[in-house]
Each structure stands twice: as structure tokens, then as C-alpha cells.
Amino acid sequence: MEWIFLVLLGVIAAMFGSIVGLGGGIIIVPVLMLLGPVITGEVIGHAEAVGISLTVLVVTALASTLSYAKRKIVDFRSGWLFFITSGPAALLGSALTGQFPAGLFQLVFGVFMLAMAALLIARDYMKPFTKEWPIVRTMTDTSGEVHTFSYGIVPALAIGFGVGLISGLFGIGGGSLFVPLMVLLFRFPPHMATATSMFVIFLSSILGSGMHAYLGDTNWLLVLALAPGAWIGGKLGAAIAVRMSGKGLLWLLRVTLLLLAVQLIIEGFGTF
Template identity: 40%
Template sequence: MEFALLFIIALSAGLIGALVGLGGGVILVPATLFIGISLGFIPDITPQTVVGLSVIMMIFTGLASTLSYMKSRTVDYKTGFIFFAGSVPGTMVGAWINKGLDLPSFNLYFGILLIILATILLIRDKLKPVKWFVEHGMKRTYIDNEGKEYVYGYPIWFAFLLTFVVGCMSGLFGIGGGSMIVPAMLILFLFPPHVAVATSMFLVFLTSIVNSASHIYLGNVPWLYTLPVIPGAYLGAKIGAALNKKLKSETLVFALRIILLLLGIRSILDGLF
């Protein structure tokens, strides 16, 4: 039973993650904790092992998405590697902090993070783009299929600082960081939306490799439960990446805001009571 539930959760996490540029951990982590501990289907799951499971999943979510986006040539590889360089030390710091968290503390802090992420998604479309970062940073250009040219960019020092923080949250909570980096890419760095999503998933793939190495070293990966999660996430990410090219994701992003708010509130209540 738990294998079937984990497969469905991973499929959903991969699909939603690839469609809107998230790693999928924001879906997998709270859902797995709920079915595992609250419903009792996986009694041996802990905050550490669910994070370990999530970072392994995100390798395959990121890989499947990146392979799909490579075909449409929307991945900014140079930016991906620059962001990756800033994320690496952050993921290690986050993984180290994670080993000291008990379940109530994890639920409380993770719930706060989910509410912050939901708020970012809620106000993302209402915020005016900030041109200062492009004007004072390394500029990039992109021409879409309709011939429209986009100019975007960022100061490298700020990109390193931002991705260090994102990497730390990724290592600590087992999330891909796309929910934090994509709004920054759109609002601060003026990325074209499809390039932001594709590059975010490339970054998720790279950082998850380092992140998983840290959690494997710490003994946090429940290898048995990766059996349903890996194929589910890979399949879901392939579907999500394909849908991203055809559909507008506003409806899904709206639903994701509500889901994150509800999960965040529930997680905080679990941590407090």
C-alpha cells in the first residue's frame, strides 16, 4: 500500500514540479510525512529520511525535465552553472543543520517556509520587475519562437548570495529551491518565463546530486522507498515538461498557492501541538 501511495505522490510531485519549475519536494515532503506518520502507513519515516528520499527524487525530476527542455533550447546553461556554484555550499550547510531537527521543529520551520513560498507565489504577478539587477549585472539575451527578444541578467555576486540561501533551504528541507529561485529570476533578473522554468529545473538536477551525496553520507536515504518514488517522479516530470510547452500554468500555480498555504498551516500546527 505504501509503495502505491509513494508512487502517486512522486508522480504528482514530478508533474507539478516540472510544469512550474519546482523540484517537487514541496509536494513530496509534507505528503509523505502525512501518509507516513499521521496515517501510519510508513511508521519508520523521519524528517531526515523523508528529506533524503526527496533529494534522491529530485535528481530524476530534474534530469527528466532538463532532457525535455534541452530539446526546446530553453535552458540557460551558463546561468545554471553559475547558480549551481552558489548553491553547493548552501546545500551542504542545510544538510548538516537538518540532522539536528526533531519532528516538531521540522514541521514548524517547514510550515513557515511553505507559507512564505505560498505568499511569494501569491504576490509574484503583482510585483513590478526590478531592472536594477539587469542594468548592473551580466546581461543575457533570448529570442523566442515568435522572434521576440528578451534581455535579462544579474550581478554575479548577488546570484551567488541568493543561491547560497536557496541551497541551504534545499538541503535543510529537501525541496528543489525552484519555488524560491523562479520568482527571483522573473522579478529581479527579468528572465523569460520558459527560460526561468527550464533553467530552474537544470539547477534542481545539479544541486540534487550534491544534496543527495550529503544525505547519503549522513545515512538519511531510505533506499527501499526510492523504488516507487524514482519512476513516479521521472514519469511525472516528463509529463509536466511536455505540458509546460502547451499550457499556461496560471491555474496550477493558483492551486499550488492554496495547497502550500494549507500544508504550511497544518505543518505549523503539527509542530506546535
């Protein structure tokens, strides 16, 4: 029964993650921490949950990136630029995860999820930045639609660093921060921002998960249980994302984030 639950968790988390560029860790990490005793019979610590999530994230992000690439909506050139800083930052974040006391980690993670839920709500009402950046990109997707957007190297590298640090620290994709900033600051088309975000997440999660594996934070049995669902969910999420606005699923994700955040904050305060 536990294996079935883990496979379904992988599918649901990866599907949501692929649609909005999160990667699924925002669901996997708190669920493992909260339901660890039910799933495995013992508590799953925050460092172990993050290590598992980042390793599964490699599978999710790869599945999503391959699906998005077929539709020609992944901007690989921009993605490699973001990765210049997101990769090292993911290593740094992964190394710092175990330094947090368990209660403080739950509290900070809960507050972070509240902020991400607020950002996901606010992005529907925020207008894109009108500044013309020096690097202009033009791409044509498989439907023949031409997309033009621009960005600056310094802000792109700064955003990449922030996303990588969050990804390594919390075991999530960072797309909840990445995608809105790409859309609002650089005027990326939403679907292209999500697709490019998943490519950067794939690269960063390889480094982050490698650091956690080196530190002994990875439960490979749980990774094997979650990975098949993550692959399926990553493919499904990418297919759904290009066919719908995703507003209904976004609201479901927002409510899920709020509920998990409140639970983590309550548990975090309870340890003080």
C-alpha cells in the first residue's frame, strides 16, 4: 500500500510541478516530513526529505524538458545562462540544508511556501516590466507562433543564483520564483518560461542531488518508489500545460501550498 501511495505521490507532485515549473518538490518534501512515520514507520528528517526530493526532481525535470523540447518552447541558450549561477548555488543550498535545526527548517519552509502561494496569486494581477533589456531573443514554436523577449545578463545571473539556492536548500524546483520573474521582468511567454525553467531545474537538481547523496541524505529505496510516478507525472504535466491555461490546477496548488505551509509552521513553532 505504501508503494502505491509513493507512486501516486510522484505522479501528482510531478504533474503539478511540470505545469507551473515547480518540479514537484514543494509537495514531496512536506509530505515526506509529515507522513514519514506512516510511509516508512519512522520519521523522515528534513535533510533526507530534501535529498530524496532533489533526486526525484532530476527525473521529473528531464521528462518535462524532453516533452517541452518537442514543442520547441525550451530556450536552451537562456537556460544555460541561468545555470551558470543556479548550479553552484544549488550545491551551496544542499550543503546548508543539514545545518538547520528540524523545527527551524519546518518554520522557514512553511513561511517560504506561504510566500510562494502569495506570489502565484499575485502573478495573475501583475503587469510585465516594460524595460527593454540588451539581449533580445526570438523563438518560433511548433505552431508557428513567434515569441520575442529580452533580458539582461546581471539580473538573469542573480535570479539564477536565487533559484538554485532555494532549490538546493528546500529540495524544490524553484519555478514558483523563477517563472513569475521570467514572465514579469523579461516578458517570457508563460509556457516558454515554464519549459525553460524546467530545463534549468534539471541541470541544477543534478548538482544538488549529488551533494545530498555525498552527504548521505538520500534514501534510494524511496527514490526508486517515487521515480516512476515522477516520470509519468512530468510527461503528463508538460502535455497538460500546453493545452490549457492551468488556472484551475493553479488554484488547487495554491490551496495545497497554504494547507501544507500552515501545518509546517504549526509544527515548527511546536519545537520551540
